Amino acid sequence: MKKIEAVIRPEKLDAVRHALEQVECGGLMISEIEGHGKQKGVVQQWRGEKYRLELLPKIKIALVVKDADVDKIVKTIISSAKTGEIGDGKIFISNIENVIRIRTEEKGEVAI
Numbered sequence: 001m002k003k004i005e006a007v008i009r010p011e012k013l014d015a016v017r018h019a020l021e022q023v024e025c026g027g028l029m030i031s032e033i034e035g036h037g038k039q040k041g042v043v044q045q046w047r048g049e050k051y052r053l054e055l056l057p058k059i060k061i062a063l064v065v066k067d068a069d070v071d072k073i074v075k076t077i078i079s080s081a082k083t084g085e086i087g088d089g090k091i092f093i094s095n096i097e098n099v100i101r102i103r104t105e106e107k108g109e110v111a112i
Contacts, residue, residue: 001099004092008089016080025076027063030060035055
């Protein structure tokens, strides 16, 4: 099993969620976060004054999926979140040792 964490632009959330539903992705968790990548934020101007916005609003989507579904899910996220501009986000993939469904105490992939 793998945990996929995708950090995306807030305006891409609906498109990514819809695309994940189309590939029959199971559950997911969504968090509103702030952060920056290599660009260290952006410089904006308001009423003639420039200011630096160091922490940009982002959305983090977390999913735990079967190993066989990783490539399909990653491709789906990329195709629905990509704009080609700086700040599109990142996808992190890590190993999950075990999953336990609290209600039934099922373990492993059947608990996903």
